[in-house]
Amino acid sequence: MAIYMKIVTLKDIAEQLNISVTTVSKALKDYPDVSKKTKLQVRELAKTLNYKPNAFAVNLRTRESKTIGLIIPVIVHHFFSNVIKGIISQAEKKGYLVIILQSDESYELEKKQVELLLSQRVDGVIISLANGTAKYDHLNEIIAQDKPLVMFDKIAKIVKCSKIIIDDRKAAYTATKHLIDIGCKRIAHFRGALLPQNSIDRFLGYKKALLDNNLPYDPSLVYICECGDMSFEEGKKNAKQLLKDHDDVDGIFINTDLVAIGAMTEFQQMGVKIPEDISIVGFSNWFMSSVISPGLTTINQPGFEMGKAAFKQLFKEIKARKKGKSLEPKTIVLETDLITRASTKNTIS
Amino acid sequence: MAIYMKIVTLKDIAEQLNISVTTVSKALKDYPDVSKKTKLQVRELAKTLNYKPNAFAVNLRTRESKTIGLIIPVIVHHFFSNVIKGIISQAEKKGYLVIILQSDESYELEKKQVELLLSQRVDGVIISLANGTAKYDHLNEIIAQDKPLVMFDKIAKIVKCSKIIIDDRKAAYTATKHLIDIGCKRIAHFRGALLPQNSIDRFLGYKKALLDNNLPYDPSLVYICECGDMSFEEGKKNAKQLLKDHDDVDGIFINTDLVAIGAMTEFQQMGVKIPEDISIVGFSNWFMSSVISPGLTTINQPGFEMGKAAFKQLFKEIKARKKGKSLEPKTIVLETDLITRASTKNTIS
DNA sequence: TTATTAACCGAAAACGTTTTCGAAAATAAC
DNA sequence: GTTATTTTCGAAAACGTTTTCGGTTAATAA
Secondary structure, eight states, rough: OOOOOOOOOHHHHHHHHHHHHHHHHHHHHTTTTTOOHHHHHHHHHHHHHHOOHHHHHHHHHHSSSSEEEEEEEEESHHHHHHHHHHHHHHHHHTTTTEEEEEEEOOHHHHHHHHHHHTTTTOOOOOOEEOOOOOOOOHHHHHTTTOOOOOEEEEEEEEESSSSEHHHHHHHHHHHHHHHHHHHHHSSSEOOOOOHHHHHHHHHHHOOOOOOOOHHOOOOOEEEOOSSSTTTTHHHHHHHHHHHHHOOOEEEESSSSSSHHHHHHHHHHHOOTTTTTTEEEEEOOTTTHHHSSSSOOOOOEOOOHHHHHHHHHHHHHHHHHHTOOOOOOEEEEEEEEEOOOOOTSSSSSO | SSSSSOOOOHHHHHHHHTOOOHHHHHHHHTTTSOOOOHHHHHHHHHHTTTOOOOOOHHHHHHHHHHEEEEEOOOOOSSSHHHHHHHHHHHHTTTEEEEEEEEEEOOOOHHHHHHHHHHTOOOOEEOOOOOOOOOOOOOHHHHHHHTEEEEESSOOOTTSSEEEEEEEEHHHHHHHHHHHHHOOSSSSSEEESSSSSSHHHHHHHHHHHHHHTTTTOOGGGGEEEOOOOHHHHHHHHHHHHHHHHHOOOOEEEEHHHSHHHHHHHHOOOTOOOOOOOOEEESSSSSOOOHHHHSOOOBBOOOOOHHHHHHHHHHHHHHHHHHHOOOOOOEEEEEEEEEEEEOTTSOOSSO
């Protein structure tokens, strides 16, 4: 086994059997104009020689790569790694490979990576935008090349492509309403960065829930965190600041679980009791949130399902392109639900 | 921008400038035998036409794909997603793309995925073995094709390739010794599946630490968990069983953090106090372990660094191959350290 | 037996590059 | 003005497939 073997090609098989490359190719692809006998011979030899078609040659000829590109802001993240898993699991079923790139929340990198993927002639792209992305030329380039593009979670409404999202506004509304329902009167919000649509929508849902329930909206109760690599620290920082600024806050709706957990840690260190003093609701339902103490009430964001849906949609569009059709972009909204745990406690009933 | 543009090739540029494809190619690659003038013209036009080399054609011609394959058992896992991040970050610097496959701890899948990657003509493969993998023909096939192969974390010693590991035995010894040092007399072990080398090594480290310190090794104190998707549940299950079997255990060294957290959750529900009644040490240092309460003492396993090291080694070997050389396989052992938190408390001093 | 059809095979072009090698054009040397 | 040299270019082959189309042989029908 330690002998290096030459990589075998159709030509090698053809020569050994004294037939043409054409026939070998056809035999392996089960063309009708090859005799049963030769087909058998070819297949057998192909197997013993361990023939594997050269993907480049195939792709060059057929102009499809059976490969898709995936760009996400961060990999080490419960939600995103679940999405990856969902995408890969579906891709595998359809015989597609996935090239994964991490934009690190940087527009520049994201742009470069799109170029790379286009150069690689991937059959389609799935992307969740970086926080810093405000221009969309790179995405429009994908569309201009008539390549399917699917965005998920962090999307840009303006780009004309399919999108897999949750109803962030509604989910945030539900989360905030939950705080109101259990008796919170003064509810703060730790929001995400300014740009991404879902961060905006969650903020709007929060605001609407307040106003719908006759609670005043107070901008000084809204804290921003970039939700980058340092999310946990940002949660702590914001919590500390909140304690300085306000002593009457009894509930916080926080943009993402990791930040929420940072905040909880800080509160606990400062002697603030959760949920007795402050109730907290997170977002995303990281696994972690179920095992900390107290458990974190949060919105379940179905990462695995989003990944699956994203690939399925991409695949549909790839198939349509092959038939010369072009599907209308579709926006799929997945359901979320509130998961109630000990970080919010009904102080009324 | 909504106009679909034809994908531009060297030929297109050549025709527009009334020169040959050859010259265009050379101009773009800065060959010395092209005049400054034509170089400028070509480059300008290439830019305005947004030319991107067809990776297939390039790869077919140059026989290198600038792509590597990565196979890991699970993606949604703090350690592994950190490794991915480490690999991708390095690969990006060197202009390599990473195709990620998830073996789901299945040998069959892993084997298929290796075939796929070989068919894709990746320039190298990085792999962490599935628990179920006991045969290595598929790996030897990579080697036989003279393609660099680097294994990390879950390795097979017998396969002749570079490896990036930690000293599992030593780390486990350190973890167990810590329990002994703080006064534990009856120490259990939740070990991983039977096959993977690191699961074996951790067990051996545990055992050696006991014997070196005059504590009896009792096989009935060793519990097995598969450490698959249900790790948390397995931890709970084992904890429950342990309470039934033994009432004198005062410390546990657990194969991986997630299982440890499951066990801790179960213990807390059963009213067993940590660390007063039982001290617990985990393995891997999941982020989670720092935010739960009590914090989990654990062994830090440098995932990001392992990923970086794995790619660096692979890259070295790819470069060597290009020069016709063939490096000797190298085994790199990264340092681990014990992170002491509240789940183990010194009951002596 | 001959004409017709079906079964089987292969030559060749194409996909888009890279690279070798020889030729032409421009310049330099004499 | 001729020769030698340098600069610049392009034809062609190659990478390994797929697919079209025409050709040859064998089988069938007339």
